[in-house]
Amino acid sequence: MNEDLDLPLFQGRDELNRDFPFKIFRYASPLMKQSLHMHDYVQIAYVRQGMCNHQLLGKSLTVSQGDLFIIAPGNGHSISAIEDQAFELIMADFLPELLEGHLGPMEDYLKRYLTPGPAAAPYSWLHVGKHRQPLVLQLLQDMQDEYDHKEVGYEFAIRISLLKLLTVAEREYRAVRRSPGRQSVAADREPIEEARRYVHDNYSQDIPLEHGAYIANMAPAYFSHMFKHVTGQSFIDYVNEVRIERAKELIRRQSLTVTQIGFQVGYRHLSHFIRTFKKRTGITPTEYKKTFGGSAEPIGERGMNK
Structure with a gap:
């Protein structure tokens, strides 16, 4: 029923x-x-x-x-x-x-x-x-x-x-x-969802694969395999996706510098943030800000190799 x-x-x-x-x-x-x-x-x-x-x-x-x-x-x-x-x-x-x-x-x-x-x-x-x-x-x-x-x-x-x-x-x-192990996919989907929710709630923190595995109560190697099997992407790629989507939102809605935004979404090195942002969007954070953001001048990218 x-x-x-x-x-x-x-x-x-x-x-x-x-x-x-x-x-x-x-x-x-x-x-x-x-x-x-x-x-x-x-x-x-x-x-x-x-x-x-x-x-x-x-x-x-x-x-x-x-x-x-x-x-x-x-x-x-x-x-x-x-x-x-x-x-x-x-x-x-x-x-x-x-x-x-x-x-x-x-x-x-x-x-x-x-x-x-x-x-x-x-x-x-x-x-x-x-x-x-x-x-x-x-x-x-x-x-x-x-x-x-x-x-x-x-x-x-x-x-x-x-x-x-x-x-x-x-x-x-x-x-x-x-796929091999298909019986485990349904059983393991909920732990993978727990790991995904944790990423959404804690994207500003360091989240190594081992931490995601701990949340899902799985061995790291098995967690890595199951995460990609269930979601279609690696755990690290998913963390970066969440962070970059949040960064795009901050760029559109707030007058923060690129450095500040990168730090807020979990990147401790500006060059890593710029490189990851461009890889996922095709443009740098500064270029994205010029198109979609406010008038505040972003600082921190000047003089860097993009």
Whole structure:
């Protein structure tokens, strides 16, 4: 029995177009804070960038770029911003009937993503590997373009992209299931989440891999393997992602120097901060500040080799 049946509906199918029950949109509000709710339609949520919190299946998850959720009808969830953390979600809502008769040879695999209630729970959350993230983004963008312009045949084009997206999700899911030690993935996901939450709460401190392993109660080598297996990136890369996302937020919102910002987000050496920032964004902190920040002159990069 679904424990969420007593939750109020956040949105119902009446808000979708009757002739073509589909819509796609984006969320990026730093004030976003949903109440726990459920839908009577399918919702796909993809974290395009940044980080936010997702309450799902009774758990609080800190989610980041590459996380994909397929929320079946009747399953409770909520999405909320994390204080001072920028993020962007791409959301697609549709009725399962939209794909009836179109699943073809993939019907037995894809219908489990569309099944109402708890039967779909194991397939609700997936981290898309980096090699497939560009494809997922392109499919979502194609659907957005078709939905916005509604040229002749847009319904057909959206169905094709939606089926392709669900197929990609299914293949990613099966890849995880085929991996050695797959039984341990589900058991170890929660300790990995604890380590991720610790990073979000303590990014300004030194966080060596050994500390993350201690939080997850795992041997360092096994923790390193499982962290990458679950998240698609190394622990160090994840720490840097959290720090750089926070640094970008500080640059946009505060008149601090680059040196001060680097120190606040956990970098003790300015050259390391600049090098990591440029590697992840393609530009230096000063260049980012000139484009997105205030008028205060950043100091500390002058004369350094970028």
